[in-house]
Amino acid sequence: MTERRKPTRGTYLVLGVPLAFLGVFFLLPFGIMVATSFYHRIPGGFYEAGFELASWRRLFSGVFLERTGFSLLISLLAGGVCIVVAFPFTYFLSRMRRRPHVALLIVVMSALSLSEVIVGFTWSVLLGRAAGLSNIMVWLGLMDEARAYQPGFLAVLLGLCYIAFPYCVLTLYPSLSRLDREVTEAAQTLGASPWRTFWTVVVPISRPIIMAGFLLVFVFTLGSYLISAILGRPEHWTLSVFISDQASFNANVPFAAAMALFLTVLSLAMVGIVMLIESRTRGAA
Amino acid sequence: MEARGGLKLQGLVKRFGEVTAVAGVDLELPAGRLISFLGPSGCGKTTLLRMIAGLETPTKGRVFLDGEDITDRAPHTRDIGMVFQTLALFPHLSVGGNIGYGLRIRDVPKDQVSGRVEELLALVSLEGLADRRISQLSGGQRQRVATARALALQPRLFLLDEPLSALDANLREQLQVELRLLQQKLGITTIMVTHDQREALTMSDLVVVMQAGRVEQVGEPLAVYRRPATAFVARFIGSTNLLEGRATASGRVRLMDRELDVTDAPPMTEGERVVLSVRPEEAHLSVADRPAGNALPGTVVFVRDLGEFFECYVDCGLPDPVVVAGSPRERVGVSQGDRVTVQFPPEACVVVRA
Numbered sequence: 325m326t327e328r329r330k331p332t333r334g335t336y337l338v339l340g341v342p343l344a345f346l347g348v349f350f351l352l353p354f355g356i357m358v359a360t361s362f363y364h365r366i367p368g369g370f371y372e373a374g375f376e377l378a379s380w381r382r383l384f385s386g387v388f389l390e391r392t393g394f395s396l397l398i399s400l401l402a403g404g405v406c407i408v409v410a411f412p413f414t415y416f417l418s419r420m421r422r423r424p425h426v427a428l429l430i431v432v433m434s435a436l437s438l439s440e441v442i443v444g445f446t447w448s449v450l451l452g453r454a455a456g457l458s459n460i461m462v463w464l465g466l467m468d469e470a471r472a473y474q475p476g477f478l479a480v481l482l483g484l485c486y487i488a489f490p491y492c493v494l495t496l497y498p499s500l501s502r503l504d505r506e507v508t509e510a511a512q513t514l515g516a517s518p519w520r521t522f523w524t525v526v527v528p529i530s531r532p533i534i535m536a537g538f539l540l541v542f543v544f545t546l547g548s549y550l551i552s553a554i555l556g557r558p559e560h561w562t563l564s565v566f567i568s569d570q571a572s573f574n575a576n577v578p579f580a581a582a583m584a585l586f587l588t589v590l591s592l593a594m595v596g597i598v599m600l601i602e603s604r605t606r607g608a609a
Numbered sequence: 610m611e612a613r614g615g616l617k618l619q620g621l622v623k624r625f626g627e628v629t630a631v632a633g634v635d636l637e638l639p640a641g642r643l644i645s646f647l648g649p650s651g652c653g654k655t656t657l658l659r660m661i662a663g664l665e666t667p668t669k670g671r672v673f674l675d676g677e678d679i680t681d682r683a684p685h686t687r688d689i690g691m692v693f694q695t696l697a698l699f700p701h702l703s704v705g706g707n708i709g710y711g712l713r714i715r716d717v718p719k720d721q722v723s724g725r726v727e728e729l730l731a732l733v734s735l736e737g738l739a740d741r742r743i744s745q746l747s748g749g750q751r752q753r754v755a756t757a758r759a760l761a762l763q764p765r766l767f768l769l770d771e772p773l774s775a776l777d778a779n780l781r782e783q784l785q786v787e788l789r790l791l792q793q794k795l796g797i798t799t800i801m802v803t804h805d806q807r808e809a810l811t812m813s814d815l816v817v818v819m820q821a822g823r824v825e826q827v828g829e830p831l832a833v834y835r836r837p838a839t840a841f842v843a844r845f846i847g848s849t850n851l852l853e854g855r856a857t858a859s860g861r862v863r864l865m866d867r868e869l870d871v872t873d874a875p876p877m878t879e880g881e882r883v884v885l886s887v888r889p890e891e892a893h894l895s896v897a898d899r900p901a902g903n904a905l906p907g908t909v910v911f912v913r914d915l916g917e918f919f920e921c922y923v924d925c926g927l928p929d930p931v932v933v934a935g936s937p938r939e940r941v942g943v944s945q946g947d948r949v950t951v952q953f954p955p956e957a958c959v960v961v962r963a
Contacts, residue, residue: 506697509664512684513691514711515762524714528701 361581371578379582388566388583392590395546395563398477402484403542407534409485410492415526417493418501429497435490444554447483448474451555475557483551488541495540499533535602543591563587613675614765614798615640616661621670623656630656632822634670638815643792643799645809648819649845654802655694655770657819661800662768663687674765690759691768696751696775698743704730704754705739711762729757732791749780756788760795767792769801773808785811806846810834818842836873839962843886850892850931851961852885852953862958865926869903870955877960884963889934891957894921894943895950903953907931909943923951 364374382388417428450457451473461467473479503526511521527534549564561569563583571580616638623631631653638644646654659665661672663684671680679687699707708729709722717725723739730736733753743751752773759767772788773781789812792799803809809816810830818825818833818841826838837843840851854864856877861868862885869885877883895904907925914920919937922930931951943949 504695504697506693506695507699509662509684510691510693510697510758511699511710511714512664513662513687513689513768514758515685515714516710517683517685520714524710525699525701529699531701 357581357584360578361585363578365576365578370575379576379578382579383582383586391561391563391566392586394560395587396590398481398484398552398560398562399542399546401481402488402545403538405481405485406488406492406541407538410489410496410537411527411530411534412522414493414496414500415522418497418503419505432490432493435486440487440548440550443487444483444550447479447486448554451479451482474555475560477556477560479555480552480560483555484545484548487548487551488544491544492537492541495537496530496533499530503529532602535598539595539598542594546587546591546594613640615675616766616798616800617673617676618657618661619671619673621657621660621672622668623653623660623665624668629822631660631667634822634824636817636824636827638798638800640675640798641796642814643789643801643812644815644817645801645803645813646817646819647803647806647809647846648825650804652819653822654804654819658768658770658800658802661766662689662691687766688762688764689766689768690762690764692752692755692759692770692772694771694774696755698751698755698758700743702743703739704735704741704743704746707743707754708739708757708761710758715762725761729761732760733757748776749784752776752784756791760797763797765798767797767799769799771802771804774805781808782811788812810846818845820845836959837886837961840884840886843959843961848889848932850887850889850929852887852927852931854883854885856881856883862960865905867905869953869958871958871960872956874960882963884961885953886959886961887931887953887957889920889932891954892931892933893935893952893954894923894933895952896943896947897950903955903958904950905931905953906948906950909945909947909949912943912945921949923949925951 359373360371361379362375362377363371363379364376365371365378417425420428449455453470453472456470456472458467458470458473462470507529508521508525511525512518516524546562547564548562549568552560552562553565556565564587567580567583567587570576570583616636618634618636618638621631621634622629634653634657646657648654656665660667663679663682667680671678673679674687699710702710705723705726709726712722712725726739727736730739733756735750735753735757738746738750743754746754752775755772769788773784776784785808792812801809801812813830815827816830816833817827820841826833826842828836828838833842834846837846837849843849843851852864854862854869856879857863857868858879859868860871860874860877862871862874862883863869864885871885905925907923909921910924910930911922912919913922914937916937918934920932920934921943922932924930933951
């Protein structure tokens with residue numbers, strides 16, 4: 325290892341500006357939120373400074389636990405669906421000839437430029453009864469009458485997957501495009517069909533990146549707000565919608581702060597657990 | 610055991626868009642031998658090997674293995690074992706996992722797999738390393754694992770794509786001998802792609818020299834060295850002096866103002882342009898003033914003396930200086946600027962196609 329040079333004033337400046345930014349605009353609000361979660365709520369009014377565990381105690385209420393369970397479930401599902409679709413997609417994309425390869429990659433990436441609001445309302449129209457996809461099905465004679473697929477659970481899941489898919493592809497792409505072609509060819513010369521090569525070589529080699537992609541979608545959709553608010557009924561609301569509902573409509577800011585902190589801890593815990601499992605299995609293999 | 614793995618290539622052509630990688634190759638390769646495809650990079654030797662493996666589809670032509678047309682068969686049904694240039698070991702599997710991969714794909718029972726893996730590890734002198742991870746192995750050990758993995762299923766064809774190119778020179782020479790001895794012991798039909806002429810001459814029964822997508826010459830290693838068919842082969846395998854002259858009526862070759870005798874010359878018409886290849890170590894120097902027989906007079910322009918070996922560049926009035934090489938014993942005490950005579954023994958002069 326080369327000896328580290330003593331940091332110069334320039335280094336401090338380059339590091340210092342973003343650090344100061346993070347401190348002022350992330351750590352400070354975060355600290356305020358931690359404090360707020362212990363404040364006293366004035367029913368029908370606002371809140372006042374104090375120290376009580378009332379908001380934290382409410383985390384054990386049925387409604388909240390139910391929302392948490394639902395959020396975890398739909399995020400895990402979205403992560404699973406995204407990986408199942410994005411992994412083979414990205415693998416075959418990385419094996420395509422240069423021109424269609426780049427074109428397809430650009431199409432996928434351009435989906436990133438769409439805001440969650442636009443995606444949410446577009447799907448809301450497409451899945452609706454008045455101007456939705458089912459009208460095309462009726463027109464084609466495949467269905468008897470148009471129907472609405474939103475609001476509903478599958479509509480929310482679809483919206484979340486749509487938003488997260490390009491991120492998932494972006495996570496998988498660098499590693500899959502670097503996968504040595506000769507490794508898969510070696511498997512084939514040893515008698516493995518392309519299908520078996522995929523399952524016995526490509527997937528096991530890519531396990532760490534599959535976990536990373538899954539985790540990214542999971543955390544990303546766990547914090548998603550608009551999609552479930554637009555495409556779901558109240559029973560399909562994720563924790564984020566519930567939090568904002570508490571903060572803006574019920575004016576219960578201390579409870580919203582406690583829930584937001586809980587969500588952060590939950591996300592971090594999930595990341596930690598997956599990383600732990602990953603390092604365990606790698607050590608054992 | 611009857612030798613299996615006789616291979617016949619018929620009119621093989623491979624184009625990648627505008628680029629022709631292989632421009633029509635017809636070859637019949639004997640079973641049980643080690644055959645090397647030798648040529649500079651980009652000559653199509655790897656593409657040819659990959660078409661035999663089924664990893665590339667020929668644009669034209671057929672591939673026959675033991676008389677059976679396998680051109681349209683997928684690689685995993687071809688009964689081949691291949692060692693890749695990058696070795697292409699499976700990083701997620703142990704040494705044993707790599708070697709036993711093909712057996713497990715064929716659903717061989719577990720206890721038989723581990724038995725066979727031990728056998729193969731012994732074959733490549735890696736006993737007891739079955740549980741190691743690939744990342745814990747040295748370059749030479751990895752090469753041996755790749756070899757064992759390719760041989761696990763006792764394939765009909767053993768294909769090697771520059772198998773030793775990732776290793777340093779000393780280890781490479783050692784493994785050349787090991788691989789050759791292993792091939793002879795198993796009697797397996799082996800095709801090796803290499804750009805290293807020493808490697809090809811060390812290991813092969815038969816050398817196929819390729820250039821620009823075509824076969825230049827097929828022959829036993831020493832025959833290819835001693836009697837190159839073309840100027841390209843003469844230059845690519847070893848070093849040589851190419852002397853351009855004209856055929857005379859008596860079947861000799863006129864060079865400058867002298868006529869040289871040539872042993873085993875092909876039929877030549879009088880006045881035809883002829884290129885002679887003479888290996889530097891087959892030419893001799895003498896200080897005789899007047900050249901007699903197969904000889905040219907000249908002036909020494911440079912001497913390279915490395916102790917174990919010396920080389921002398923002589924200007925004979927030809928476009929390039931003639932190089933004469935030999936052991937120090939043959940050194941006749943010449944130095945730069947001396948007038949000398951270069952002898953070309955008739956049996957050392959080989960007529961090559963330009």
